[in-house]
Amino acid sequence: MLVDYQKVNIYQDERLILKDVDLQVNEGEFIYIIGKVGSGKSSLLKTMYCELDIDREDAKKASILDVDITDLKRSHVPELRKQMGIIFQDFQLLHDRTVALNLKFVLGATGWTDREKINRRIEEVLARVGMLEKKDKMPSELSGGEQQRIAIARALLNNPKVIIADEPTGNLDPETATSIVQLLQDTCKNNTTVIMSTHNIQMIEKFPGTTYKCVNGMFKRENEEEIKAEAKSEIIETTAEVIKAESEEVEAENRIAEAEEA
Template sequence: MEPVIFLQNAYIYQRDQLVLSAVNFTIHKGEFVYLIGRTGSGKSSVLQTLYADLWLEKGSGVVAGYELHALKRSQIPYLRRNIGIVFQDFQLLGDRNIEKNLIFYLKAMGWKDKEEMNVRINEVLTLVNLPHILAKMPHQLSGGEQQRVGIARALLNQPQILLADEPTGNLDAEMSVEILKLFMDINEKSKTAVLMATHDFELIERYPRRTLYCDKGLVQDLSESL
């Protein structure tokens, strides 16, 4: 099976500072994987490298069929059309309602047919159990609802993998569990791979899955050390 993500001997930098050395891991279609570590350990840097916000300076990597080590700037939008990104702070546009937020994203992804866009928007909002919020503004939603919209937005283009950067970081414990269960449900039903960065070790203990651990400049696959 062809991997959705493949990193080999990858060195990850933030500007000129080396963050992680000799990173090696593979994620296949349909896998659910945690990326854990303390704040500042390099979790976000890994994700930023995977969606080409940071350049892969050394080593090789492939995400959704795109070679990170040989990527041209002009290819970045096409790479990102194959991955969904979920942020900690939701990143919804506050000046427009949810429907217009999602239409804006679809247009940026190259969609043009209005009827197809409306059908897909209804599909993803139903998937995250928010079918009736199209007319609402972001500020009218709770934090958990805003994160659900963020997940729906990431699913719009039917990505091969969801990259989630601390998606429960701004939520209380109860809502964090609900969001994690939603990711797992999406992963199970649609076979969309998920790589979820978190430092919520309690969540991981309650809902164990394969885990990559960022610590002291290295990434260790904990499932290999068991």
């Protein structure tokens, strides 16, 4: 089992944000974690890659890749992270070097030394995400979607057992977001587990997986009917926001026209 959380309490700055989290994840699963901003999604993911600690007294069990993370020394965290791929909403690429050198930096930091193997691996992962022709570009020369593809390539470098993606489509337009989730789904088909937080319920309908929700300090599994209801609510809210924005734009144009006539 890749993730085994039993009765885990998660704190942020000594404030309990999720209580009694139960989560078991196996190889090849695609897991969505949904919830509003501040509900605990990111904090939960941070515990998985040991950015946020779980104390022994706050969990019946908390293991990642068969490692008890309640008793893990900080010096052993890098070794555990080598088996993971981590993707962030803001990409976190190094902007002072090319795409290829971004990936080379990660390989060097994780123990790769053979230049030929390093170059071959970089080309393999870039080809896999459809970005091989961009290897000599600087991050600033890439679109948001392209940068996120590079971030996914970076996450794949060490053949991770699990990819943890924190709102990977949050800053992307709908079409680009769809292509990113499709890429993650394809990765999952190669038996790499994906755990992804998102606020995009409609995306979950398009690319099904196992869905959990952070709400009111609790962590619960969502069924298909609940997801459909939330997707419908999301569409209604989005439509209302568009109508409001269009109405405000018309009002502003009318005020400008009245001012010009006066």
